[in-house]
Amino acid sequence: MKIVDKIVKWARLKSPWVLHFNTGACNACDIEIIAALTPKFDLERFGIQLKATPRHADILLCSGPVTRQIKKRLIMIYEQMPEPKFVVAVGSCATSGGVFKGLYNVEGGIDEVIPVDAYIPGCPASPAAIIDGVVKLLGKLEAAE
Amino acid sequence: MSIIDDENVRIPIGPQHPALKEPTSFSVALRGEKIESIQVKIGYNHRGIEKGCEQRTYIQDMYLLERICGICSHAHSTCFIQAVEEIAGLVVPRRALYIRTLVGELERIHSHLLWLGVAGHEVGFDTLLMYTWRDREIVMDLLAELTGNRVNYGINTIGGVRRDITTDQSQRILKAVDVLEEQTKYYIQVAFEETTLIQRLSGVGTLSRDDAMRLGAVGPTARASGINFDVRKDDPYAAYGELDFKAVSDDHNDIYGRTIVRLGELMETYSIIRQVLKNLPDGPIAVRAPRRIPAGEAVSRYEAPRGEDLHYVKSNGTENPERVKVRAPTLANTQAISKMLEDRYLADLPIVVAAIDPCFSCTDRAAEIINLDSGKNNIMNWDQLRTYSIDWYKNRGIAFK
Amino acid sequence: MSETEKLKQIVEEKFDYLKDAVKMQRERRLWAEVPYNKFFEVFDFLVKEHKFSFISTITGLDEGEYLAFIYHLSGQNGTLFNLKTKILKDKETIRTITNYFPSAAIYERELEDLLGVKVDNLPKGIHYPLPDDWPQGEYPLRKNWDASVLDKGENKE
Numbered sequence: 001m002k003i004v005d006k007i008v009k010w011a012r013l014k015s016p017w018v019l020h021f022n023t024g025a026c027n028a029c030d031i032e033i034i035a036a037l038t039p040k041f042d043l044e045r046f047g048i049q050l051k052a053t054p055r056h057a058d059i060l061l062c063s064g065p066v067t068r069q070i071k072k073r074l075i076m077i078y079e080q081m082p083e084p085k086f087v088v089a090v091g092s093c094a095t096s097g098g099v100f101k102g103l104y105n106v107e108g109g110i111d112e113v114i115p116v117d118a119y120i121p122g123c124p125a126s127p128a129a130i131i132d133g134v135v136k137l138l139g140k141l142e143a144a145e
Numbered sequence: 146m147s148i149i150d151d152e153n154v155r156i157p158i159g160p161q162h163p164a165l166k167e168p169t170s171f172s173v174a175l176r177g178e179k180i181e182s183i184q185v186k187i188g189y190n191h192r193g194i195e196k197g198c199e200q201r202t203y204i205q206d207m208y209l210l211e212r213i214c215g216i217c218s219h220a221h222s223t224c225f226i227q228a229v230e231e232i233a234g235l236v237v238p239r240r241a242l243y244i245r246t247l248v249g250e251l252e253r254i255h256s257h258l259l260w261l262g263v264a265g266h267e268v269g270f271d272t273l274l275m276y277t278w279r280d281r282e283i284v285m286d287l288l289a290e291l292t293g294n295r296v297n298y299g300i301n302t303i304g305g306v307r308r309d310i311t312t313d314q315s316q317r318i319l320k321a322v323d324v325l326e327e328q329t330k331y332y333i334q335v336a337f338e339e340t341t342l343i344q345r346l347s348g349v350g351t352l353s354r355d356d357a358m359r360l361g362a363v364g365p366t367a368r369a370s371g372i373n374f375d376v377r378k379d380d381p382y383a384a385y386g387e388l389d390f391k392a393v394s395d396d397h398n399d400i401y402g403r404t405i406v407r408l409g410e411l412m413e414t415y416s417i418i419r420q421v422l423k424n425l426p427d428g429p430i431a432v433r434a435p436r437r438i439p440a441g442e443a444v445s446r447y448e449a450p451r452g453e454d455l456h457y458v459k460s461n462g463t464e465n466p467e468r469v470k471v472r473a474p475t476l477a478n479t480q481a482i483s484k485m486l487e488d489r490y491l492a493d494l495p496i497v498v499a500a501i502d503p504c505f506s507c508t509d510r511a512a513e514i515i516n517l518d519s520g521k522n523n524i525m526n527w528d529q530l531r532t533y534s535i536d537w538y539k540n541r542g543i544a545f546k
Numbered sequence: 547m548s549e550t551e552k553l554k555q556i557v558e559e560k561f562d563y564l565k566d567a568v569k570m571q572r573e574r575r576l577w578a579e580v581p582y583n584k585f586f587e588v589f590d591f592l593v594k595e596h597k598f599s600f601i602s603t604i605t606g607l608d609e610g611e612y613l614a615f616i617y618h619l620s621g622q623n624g625t626l627f628n629l630k631t632k633i634l635k636d637k638e639t640i641r642t643i644t645n646y647f648p649s650a651a652i653y654e655r656e657l658e659d660l661l662g663v664k665v666d667n668l669p670k671g672i673h674y675p676l677p678d679d680w681p682q683g684e685y686p687l688r689k690n691w692d693a694s695v696l697d698k699g700e701n702k703e
Contacts, residue, residue, distance in 0.1 A: 024192060028215020028296040031259065035285075038278035052528035067192055068696070069677045099212050102200075104686055104693035105193040105676075124215060124296050184672065191675040193693075195660075196686050231572075358599060361649025374600075380574055380624030444575065444618060444626060446602070455618065457605045472603035472653075480649050 012058055013138055015047035019057035019081070023074055023110065024100075025064025028124035029091035033061060036127035043131055046138075054080040059134070062116075065093040065100040066107040078114045086117045086137060090130060095119040171494070178490050178537075183483045187476075198469035203229055203303060203438060206469065210456075211297055213471060216259065218297045219245075219252045220449035221456070221471070226303050227382055228445035228458040229466075233303070233438050239384070239426040241305035246384040247318075247421045248292065248300050249447075250414045254325065255284040256450035257407045257414075260502045261332060264404065267495045268345040269535035270545045273335070280328045283321050290314065305431025315422045322415050329411045336404055344543045347401035350485040350497040354398070360481040363474050364452020365410065366501050368394040369402035376448035388420050400500040437464055449474050451502050475503050492537035495530055549623050550574055553596065561588060574623065579630040582638070589617065589629060593646055597622050601643070604653040606661040608689045611635060613663050617643070639664040660687040 022030050036043045037050060051057050054077045066074060078087070089110040092098035097108040110116050117140070120133035172184040194213060198206045211222040223245055230237055258281040265273030285295045291310060292298035300306050336342065352362065357370035367374060375392035377385040393409035395402040442459040452474030461467040478501040485497050525533070538544060547555075554568045554576055563584060569577040580588050592598045598621035607614040614632040621627060633640060642665050643650045654665045655674040662685035673680075684695055 026212045026215040026218075026297075028212070028218070031215060032296070035278065035282070038282075039275055040279060040282045065192070069191070093212075099209050100192055100194075100197075103193040103197040104696060105191050123212070123294070126295055186672050187674060191677075193686060196691075196693075359648055361600060361647060376624070378624075380626070442577075443571065444628060446626065453602065453620075455602045457603075457616065457618070459607070468605070468607055470603070470605040476652060477603075477649065480652060 009141075013142055015049070016058045016134075016138065017049050017051045017056055018059045018061055018134075019051050019054050019077070020061045020063070021074065021077060023062050023064045023070045023094070024067035024106065025091065025093060029063035029094070032124045032127050033063065033090065033130060036130050041127040041131060043127075043134070046131075046135065048134060054078075055082065057081055058084075058086065059137070060085065060087045061090055061130075061134075062087060062094050062110045063090045065097045065103075066110060066113050068105050068107065071107055071113055074110075074113055086141070087114055088118045088120060088133060088137060089116045090120045090133070091125045092121055092123045095121055098123065171498070173491065173494065175491060178492070180486050180489055180491060180494070183486050183494075185479055185482055187479060195469055195471060198466055200465065202436075202464045203466065206466065207301060207303065208299065210469070210471065211299065211301075213473065215296050216256050217252065217449040217451060217454070217474075219248050219300070220447050220454050221473075222299075222301045223249065223383070224445050224447035224449075224454050224456040225458065225469070226301050227447070228443040228456050229303055229438060229460075230434075231443040231445065232441040232458065232460050233435060235304050235432055235434055237305055238429045238432060240309075240428045241430045242384045243421050243425050244306045244308075244310060244430065245301065246388070247310070247418060248288070248298060249383065250417050250421070251284055251288055251291075251318075252298075253414050253450045254411060255281050255288070256502075257411050258284070260407060260450075260499075261404070263502075264346075264400075264496065264499055265342075267499045267531060267534075268342070268545075269531075269538075270342060272545075273332075276328075277332070280325060283325060287318055287321055290317070302431060302434075304434035305429070307431070309430050310425075315425070318418065319422060322418050326412070326415045329408065329415070333408050333412075336401075336408060341543055341545050343401065345496065345538060346399065346404060347397065348399055349489070349493050350400045350403075350500055351398050352481055352485050354396075356484050357481065360484055361477050362452075362481045362501075363477045364449070364502075365403050365406045366452065366478050366481065368392065369406045370398045371396040374453075376446045376453050380446050382445070382447060384421065387424070388417055390417050390420075400496060403500050437462060438466070451475055452478060475501065479503070490537070491530075492534040495527070495534050548573060550576065550625060553625065553627075556596075557588070557592075560591060564588070574625045575628070576625065577628045577630070579632075582631045582633050582640070585629070585631045586641070589643070589646070592619055592621070592627055592629070598625075598627055601647045601650050601653070602626065604650065604657060606657045606663065606687065608635075608661065608687060610689070613661060615640065615657070615663075633663070636662075639666050641666045642668040644669060659685075661685055662688065 020033055089095045093100055094110045100106045101108060118133050118137045120129055122129050174181040197209060201209060207222050207226055210225045211218045213221045258277045262274040262277035289295045292300045300308055352370050354371045357367050357372055371394060373392055373394040378392045390413045393406050393413060395405050438460040440460055440462045444457050447454045454474055455472040457470040458466055459468040482498060550570060550573050554570050558564050558568050564578055567578060571577060598619040600620040602618040602620045605616040612632040613635050614630060617629045619627040640663060642654055652674060654668050657663050658665055659676045685691060
């Protein structure tokens with residue numbers, strides 16, 4: 001591994017930037033993601049920052065089952081992210097479609113549309129679970145070449 | 146839709162702009178910095194829940210409907226089962242009604258504190274966001290302890306509630322309410338004294354009483370325009386008929402008024418919770434409900450934190466309902482947005498939209514901006530729009546230090 | 547006599563075809579069904595003379611041969627008047643009530659999208675709540691509608 005790559009990897013692990021995207025969720029997971037950033041949980045102490053645009057993001061946090069309207073946009077956002085990119089499915093709906101599975105305007109879990117690297121279950125996933133999931137993903141990245 | 150009509154410029158905002166926590170699309174036509182017209186496109190979050198309800202049993206529907214919205218989840222599930230219980234002729238034990246009221250009011254606290262934080266964030270007052278969300282965690286812990294989950298409580302069941310509360314728990318709730326009351330008093334003081342906040346909120350997003358009536362606004366949005374309608378008071382359900390409280394209204398007609406109404410409601414809520422715990426009746430917490438609900442129909446209303454929520458249920462004697470219709474409060478309030486922004490500056494859009502406390506998963510959120518002068522079409526994401534708005538006011542001497 | 551009972555009596559006396567046909571489910575809940583040609587007569591009376599100044603929503607129902615609509619009118623003292631009417635499916639249309647309540651536009655659009663009824667004189671506007679590329683002639687809230695048509699359309703692409 002070249003020294004530059006090492007620095008990039010170190011920077012990515014120490015300060016991953018996250019993009020949050022609602023693919024048709026009920027808001028519960030979205031609010032838990034924001035709650036994870038507020039004083040009690042303070043996700044930023046891991047260097048994690050929420051970003052507004054896919055072009056700056058390393059990790060895509062998706063919440064909710066994928067609705068038919070949002071499917072194309074999800075793919076578009078995924079394609080706009082720079083490599084390497086990681087997708088985290090937050091909540092039961094994002095992992096499998098959850099309670100909404102089988103509704104006519106719902107495709108199912110995130111992994112039916114784009115590849116997913118980590119699944120965080122829960123309805124909604126609690127802030128503690130979200131932090132645990134993201135930290136585990138970072139561990140996985142560290143182990144990988 | 147054409148991007149330039151006549152000489153207007155349209156700026157699309159969202160939903161491909163993930164900055165917004167939820168997906169709506171606004172299309173705004175500008176002349177200079179003034180808004181000429183605004184179109185709200187909703188539907189990105191349409192999941193097909195009403196149809197899904199027809200294919201599921203009543204108990205399954207209760208859990209599905211609870212997940213219409215992750216903020217007012219108790220509102221939707223209670224609203225639905227009230228209708229089912231009315232059709233089935235079930236007499237719900239009083240203790241269960243009180244527990245439903247208690248959870249509903251705790252939900253209102255968490256929702257209003259959340260709103261106050263978001264409103265602060267939209268005007269560049271992030272300290273307020275951090276403060277209110279810190280306090281909100283007190284309620285979240287209580288809800289998690291009472292129901293087993295922070296959101297989507299699942300405490301309701303047809304014929305009552307699923308969990309009882311202990312004396313220990315009521316003591317803890319009372320202690321927490323004392324803390325929250327003190328904090329809320331502080332926020333009220335901030336709302337009355339913080340000049341920047343007052344300048345950013347008063348006179349913005351005005352909606353006269355007549356317009357609020359005509360456009361069908363509900364909840365705090367309507368009550369801040371002098372419409373004193375609160376389902377809890379006017380069409381009481383659960384234990385509200387036996388409790389002493391007042392519907393908070395205001396006649397500022399603007400966002401400042403909506404803030405005052407929500408803060409006032411928080412104070413009322415603390416009093417309601419104390420009364421509920423003091424008068425909590427003894428007895429069972431649920432009656433047995435039949436699996437098949439006899440044929441019939443009923444409409445149920447519930448005062449969700451955002452306003453009147455309405456569910457219509459029609460049964461046909463089987464285990465599945467024939468038809469379930471949901472009208473969430475945000476859908477009713479969305480239609481007033483364009484009126485509130487008439488002749489206002491683009492910089493006011495973020496806070497005006499935030500002030501109805503939109504919950505577009507109930508309806509479905511994200512914004513296009515068209516400049517009528519130059520004919521240019523800009524796409525702005527919500528964060529850019531928010532920053533633009535904060536800077537615009539900063540240039541005019543209104544900023545949080 | 548309660549306010550709700552009084553109102554029931556007034557409406558029953560005013561329209562002879564509604565004699566003993568207004569159902570009082572409980573306090574503050576009234577139901578009535580009228581043929582479509584009489585609908586606006588009753589609707590107008592309730593809105594203009596009995597201060598039903600708010601429309602909570604419109605529920606659309608598929609009743610086989612007919613499409614039925616329930617207008618949930620909210621009035622004084624928390625009374626909810628549920629006025630039902632029906633028309634022949636695919637043969638008749640309903641008229642908009644946006645001249646009474648501009649807020650009803652979104653509810654009427656919803657009826658058009660989900661139930662496939664034509665609402666006359668409804669001001670032009672956007673689709674709600676279905677996506678713009680939704681196949682023509684597919685109405686999800688119709689009883690005989692099957693979601694599998696959506697997947698067929700996708701495979702064709």
